[in-house]
Amino acid sequence: MPNPTPPPAARLTELPKPVFTDDRATLYLGDAVELLPLLPEASIDALVTDPPYGLSFNGQAWDDASGFRESLPHIDTSAMSAPEVFETWCTAWAAGALHALKPGAYVAAFGGARTWHRMVRGIENAGFEIRDQIAWLHTTGMPKSMDLSHAIDKHHGVERTDRVVQTTDHDGVLGATRTVLSKGTPVTEDAQRWQGWGTALRPAFEPIVIARKPPEGNVVRNVLKHGVGGLNVNGGRFAHDRWPTNVAFDAAQADALDVLTGTWQGESLSRKFPIFRFDHKASTAERPRAFGVSHATVKPLALMRWLITLVTPPHGVVLEPFAGSGTTVEAGALEGVRITAFEKDRAFVPLIRARIDRSDSHE
Known part of the structure; x- marks a missing residue:
């Protein structure tokens, strides 16, 4: 495995001036692979992110091998396949995150069903422990299948x-x-x-990896020293104080489950899982537009708030290396944590600012 950290001559020597900063969030414009190693060591309490999946989404360079290669000028990727490049890129950003996170800090990162294993391997290669995964089940995914x-x-x-x-x-x-x-x-x-045959299933879940930077010594000592290392079980409880699970539903999936299983002792089965009352794709109201620009892969706000609560200590600092439209930034502001965010595409900066401004109206 090549060294994922760029040599000093191939990267900035200090963080650029942020494009936005206040008491809720700081946003930097730039490539996460280049910027993450420049954060102060062991300064971040948690990482919650929705990174590119490596699926060449709508032919966008930021989600395919060409874009990942641009982020890795210090590594010879010429002989690598596209999946190998994606895994190497995941190792690179995860290595930078490992540097910035406190010992014992948690990571919650979304992935795509077809490439998630590469992302998980990349995160593990960087030095993280893989602790769990959360299966986010939804109903409105469309199959990209050939008839x-x-x-x-x-x-x-x-x-x-x-x-x-x-x-x-x-x-x-x-x-x-x-x-x-x-x-x-x-x-x-x-x-x-061959009538009735296709090439793909309808996507109905997205995996979220739960990883942790190895603690210093045992978990108890690490928590007392660094203030991180555990999951906020009480903060993540749902439906009459149930323990948070590693499966989460949207409302339509929960309703379908109840139709199939009925009730037992007056209780529906879906109540045993967290249910987020939103569609798989965030509603139009949740999708900010600024100067005619919008983002195609917006995650629902309620889900991001739950993840932040689960992995972040109160008033902690959350890292989002791939800010996109700013859902994680807005969720962090609403949950009372501080966000440090990176975004490579300048066009999305107004969307993120709109998210931050909108969080004021929710308070």
Whole structure:
């Protein structure tokens, strides 16, 4: 494994001037891999982040191998596959985070189902302990699947005649049926044989890794010395003081679970898990726009607040290396912790500022 820390000649020698700072948050513009090693050592209480997943989301450079390679000029990645580059990049930012976090500090980091193992390996390679994972279950993910039958007809040069059909799927707006455009009836024998086959499942969960910087000595001594090392169990309780679990639902998933399982002794099964009353994709109200700019991968605010509460001591300092639209920043302000955040793309700075300003109205 190559050394993930850039040599001094290839990086800044001190943090740049922040683009924003007040008593709630400090925001720096720059690459997290370059900036993280410049934070004061052992100065951060927790890390909560929604980093790039390495899935080439919408063809964006910040989520594919080309963007990760740009962040790693000190490492020869020319012979690496895209997944290997992603893992190396994860090791690089995690190594910088390890430097900045206090001994015993926790990490909560989202990942994609197809690349999460690479991120976890990267975090572990940097020196963290992997403590757990949280499965965030949701209902509105859309499958990116190839219709094999339709693709086979196209491969054979056969054009299907599209047809309008009625489906009984409930669209939530227009009633029990809706009009859709079908891709037509399979034409070739091969296409008929593969009708109903695809290449992907519908995404219905996102994993969140829970990691920890190794404590100094035993946990009790570490907590007393550094003020971190445990999880805020009481702060993360839900539904009549239940112990926080490593599975979390959105409301629709919880309702579906109750329909399938019914109740036992007057209690629904979903009450045994934390339920966040939001859609998988944050609502329009939660998606800030500034000067015509918005962000495509906004996490719901309630979930981020719960994660911050779970891993951060009261009035602690939380690190978000990939601020994006600023959901973690806003969540931290609402939870009364201080946020240190990095964002590489200047276009998102107004969104983050809007999040910080909006947190005032919630207080």
